[in-house]
Amino acid sequence: MRPGRMSQALDAGADLAAKGPRRFWRTAVAVIALAGVALVLHATSKYGAGITSLSSAYLDAASSLAKGKGFVFRTGEPMVLWPPLYSMLLASIQLVTGLEPAAFAHIVNAVLFAAVIWLSAYLFRPDLTHNAVYGVLGLCTVLFSVPLSLVYATAWSECLFIPLILLYLIFAQRYWERSEGRSLVFMTFSAALACLTRYIGLTLVLAGAVTVMIAPRMNLRTRLARAVVSSAVSLAPIALWILHNCIFTGTPAGLRQGSTSPTTVGMVEAAGVVLSWYALGLASELVILAWVAVLATRVLSSGAPASRVLHSFKSIFDTRLPVLLFSVVYTIVLLVTSGATELDGIDDRLLSPIYVPATLLLLEFGSLLFGPTKRRSLALLHRAPSLFLALWLCFLVADFARLTAGRVDNGAGAYSSDTWRKSETMSYVRDKLRTDQEARWYSNATDALWELGRVEASELPPRARFNLRDLPGRWPPESCAMLVWFNRRSFRGYYTVQELESVADIEEVARFGDGSVYRASVRDEKPAAGR
Numbered sequence: 001m002r003p004g005r006m007s008q009a010l011d012a013g014a015d016l017a018a019k020g021p022r023r024f025w026r027t028a029v030a031v032i033a034l035a036g037v038a039l040v041l042h043a044t045s046k047y048g049a050g051i052t053s054l055s056s057a058y059l060d061a062a063s064s065l066a067k068g069k070g071f072v073f074r075t076g077e078p079m080v081l082w083p084p085l086y087s088m089l090l091a092s093i094q095l096v097t098g099l100e101p102a103a104f105a106h107i108v109n110a111v112l113f114a115a116v117i118w119l120s121a122y123l124f125r126p127d128l129t130h131n132a133v134y135g136v137l138g139l140c141t142v143l144f145s146v147p148l149s150l151v152y153a154t155a156w157s158e159c160l161f162i163p164l165i166l167l168y169l170i171f172a173q174r175y176w177e178r179s180e181g182r183s184l185v186f187m188t189f190s191a192a193l194a195c196l197t198r199y200i201g202l203t204l205v206l207a208g209a210v211t212v213m214i215a216p217r218m219n220l221r222t223r224l225a226r227a228v229v230s231s232a233v234s235l236a237p238i239a240l241w242i243l244h245n246c247i248f249t250g251t252p253a254g255l256r257q258g259s260t261s262p263t264t265v266g267m268v269e270a271a272g273v274v275l276s277w278y279a280l281g282l283a284s285e286l287v288i289l290a291w292v293a294v295l296a297t298r299v300l301s302s303g304a305p306a307s308r309v310l311h312s313f314k315s316i317f318d319t320r321l322p323v324l325l326f327s328v329v330y331t332i333v334l335l336v337t338s339g340a341t342e343l344d345g346i347d348d349r350l351l352s353p354i355y356v357p358a359t360l361l362l363l364e365f366g367s368l369l370f371g372p373t374k375r376r377s378l379a380l381l382h383r384a385p386s387l388f389l390a391l392w393l394c395f396l397v398a399d400f401a402r403l404t405a406g407r408v409d410n411g412a413g414a415y416s417s418d419t420w421r422k423s424e425t426m427s428y429v430r431d432k433l434r435t436d437q438e439a440r441w442y443s444n445a446t447d448a449l450w451e452l453g454r455v456e457a458s459e460l461p462p463r464a465r466f467n468l469r470d471l472p473g474r475w476p477p478e479s480c481a482m483l484v485w486f487n488r489r490s491f492r493g494y495y496t497v498q499e500l501e502s503v504a505d506i507e508e509v510a511r512f513g514d515g516s517v518y519r520a521s522v523r524d525e526k527p528a529a530g531r
Contacts, residue, residue, distance in 0.1 A: 021132040028136045029121040032143050033114040039143070040113050043153045043407040044106035047421060050154035050413035051102060056447035057082065059101040059155060062090035071244075074450070075458075080245040080254040083238065085196040086157035102451070105155040106412070112159045113152040117142055119166035120356050123173070123323070124363075137389045138363045144393065144400040147277060147348035147355050153412040157197050158352055164194040165326070165353050168204050172211055172322035179217045188230045195238040199253060203333050205234045207326040214321075255464065266338035269346040270331065277355065278362075278392075312368040316361060327357045363389070415451045419488070425515035426452050429484060432517070442476065442520070443484040444494050457484070460494040468495060471503040476520050482509075483518040 044050070051059070061079045064072050065087060071079040079087070090101040090108065097104065120142045124135055142148065151158045168190035175183040191208050194201030212227040242252045317324065330353060338346055366385050411417035420426070430453050432439070441449065441457035449455035460483070461475055483506065485497050497516070500506060503523060510517045 025121075025132050025135060028132075029118060029139065032121075032136075032139050033117040036113045036117045036143055037110045039149075039404065040110035040152050041106065043149065043404045044109070044412045044416075045408060047411040047416035048102060049106040049109055050407075050411070050416045051105075051451055052154060052156075052414040053445070053447045055105075055155035055414070056451055058087050058157060059090065059105065060447075060450075062087040062094060062101045065091035066094040074456070078245075078248045080249050080251065081256070082157065083196045083199060083201075083241055085193060086160050089160060102155070106153075109152045109155070109159050112163055113148070115163045116148065116152075116166060116356070119163055119170060120360075122170050123166055123356070124360060134363070134367060134386045134389065137386060137393060138359070140393055141359050141363075141389075141396065142356060144396050145277075145355055145359075146396070146399060146403065147273075147352040149400060149403060150348050150413075151352045153407055154349075154414070156349060158349060161194060161197045161201065162353055162356070164190055164197060164201075165204065166356060168194060168208070169323055169326060169357065172208060172326075173320070176211060176215055176322050177319075179215055184212070184226060184230060188233050191230075191234040192237050195234065196241065199238075200330065200333060200337070202235075202238070203330045204326065205231055206333075207322070207329045208234065210325060210329075211322045263335055263338065266335045266346050270335060270351060273346060273348060273351050274358070277359075312365055315368055316365055320361060320364065323357045323360060327354045327361070330354055415448055419514075420448065420452060423452070423486075423514050424512035425484065425486060425510075425517065428510055428512065428517060429453055429455060432482070440476070440478045440481040441484060442481055443486070445484075445486045445489045448486060448489075449484065460500070462493050463495060464493060466495075468499060468503060471500075472523055474522075475500075475504055476522055478522075480519065480521045483520045484515065485518070486515040488514060 049055070057073065057079070060073045061071060061084070064070065064074065065084075071084055071087070073079060090105065093099075093104060093108065094101055117139065121135075121139055124138055148162075151162070168187055171183045171187035171190060174180065175187055187208060191201065191204035194204050209227045209231045212230055213223050215223060218226075245252055245254065331351075334346065334350060363385075407413065410419070411421065414420065426448070429441075429449065433453070433455060441455055442460055443449055443457045444460055446457040446459050449457045461471060466475075483497065483500075497506060497518065500520070505521045505523050507519045508516060509519050
């Protein structure tokens with residue numbers, strides 16, 4: 001065979017060898033994405049997507065928008081506490097289908113979760129020739145993720161926010177590597193849409209500006225100009241929304257209750273949440289310890305352990321800086337805001353946007369440390385990441401299966417669960433409505449009354465807006481009203497029934513295991529001093 005033909009044959013063989021792993025990877029991504037759709041639909045099969053108080057607000061605003069009422073809730077109050085994009089998405093689907101958002105939110109979530117898996121595959125971008133299996137296993141950590149399973153079983157704006165983050169990271173990564181203008185454009189618009197989904201999307205603008213400023217292969221003037229223009233375009237839509245808020249309410253993002261917890265509490269909560277993602281119990285912790293032991297053996301056997309670790313860190317920093325930068329900026333901003341405004345605690349939902357980036361960084365760091373070795377006795381260690389990841393996934397799948405089984409049996413969560421759907425207090429309210437449709441209702445869970453019984457109710461007096469001493473003779477404004485108190489609602493922003501008894505005449509009508517119903521009437525006299 002001539003040398004030229006031999007070279008062509010070798011090149012053709014190499015192309016075929018490369019196409020095999022690529023075909024395997026694409027097929028695996030498609031299968032995992034479809035599995036993600038099926039798992040979300042399965043977990044929400046009983047009552048649909050989980051509906052919390054936050055979910056109810058999004059669904060309510062979407063329904064009002066679809067009916068042409070604008071960005072308002074059913075009470076007439078403007079939507080300012082949250083940006084509008086998630087509600088706009090639901091409203092557009094309602095306009096097309098004619099269905100209420102609660103009827104199709106779980107389907108939207110399933111499609112968005114498939115998008116998360118597909119975008120994660122682009123972001124993971126493994127060396128397909130050597131690490132295709134490792135890449136597939138890494139993608140399975142997204143499919144069976146506990147925090148993502150919670151998010152995509154519930155109607156939250158994070159369902160849209162996370163795909164937008166991944167889209168941003170893909171183009172930010174490309175811009176970091178190539179400095180091409182097209183990547184900057186898509187990166188900018190992804191950040192703009194993320195800001196319109198959640199206010200903390202502003203972290204993408206900040207991380208993006210830093211990425212552009214320190215990107216190589218350009219002079220300082222070009223980097224500064226691109227950073228300024230990109231940031232301005234990203235901020236323009238959310239700036240218009242904030243202007244809308246100021247016009248209608250006089251506040252940029254609504255009134256929020258100040259936090260009583262220091263930032264250190266949020267730091268401890270965040271650390272506990274992130275550790276719970278990977279340490280899934282004693283058995284999985286033993287696997288992690290074994291992985292660390294083998295890792296230490298690999299590093300120490302390299303002849304220059306310190307340099308290998310430093311080289312791995314440097315490689316992550318050099319190649320994945322946009323991913324690392326976003327994860328750090330997002331976490332810091334979340335901790336700062338948790339110390340300034342009242343949150344229910346830093347939990348899986350709030351930290352879920354960094355799950356995919358953090359997992360990617362951990363997987364790549366482990367892969368770098370277990371890099372190829374020339375010593376035959378240690379050659380098996382190169383396969384250690386895949387072996388240990390597969391073993392750890394067994395525990396992750398078991399935990400995921402347990403949570404999914406609970407959602408299938410009892411509902412996806414909150415108001416879409418047996419606990420609320422079979423509430424004795426709620427059943428009493430429904431029966432009461434049949435005989436007394438003129439009653440005015442108040443509750444510490446007005447969204448529960450609406451979602452479960454389509455009962456129009458007003459919130460109890462919030463502490464942030466009313467002084468208890470000013471309420472006698474003013475609350476309730478009706479001569480007689482009904483008050484529903486749900487025991488499982490732990491929100492401390494409302495005055496309790498016991499406190500309201502000091503300013504109004506309140507009579508218990510019915511008591512159940514999950515709540516009570518009262519009749520409340522206005523009291524003319526003011527409470528005695530010191531009461």
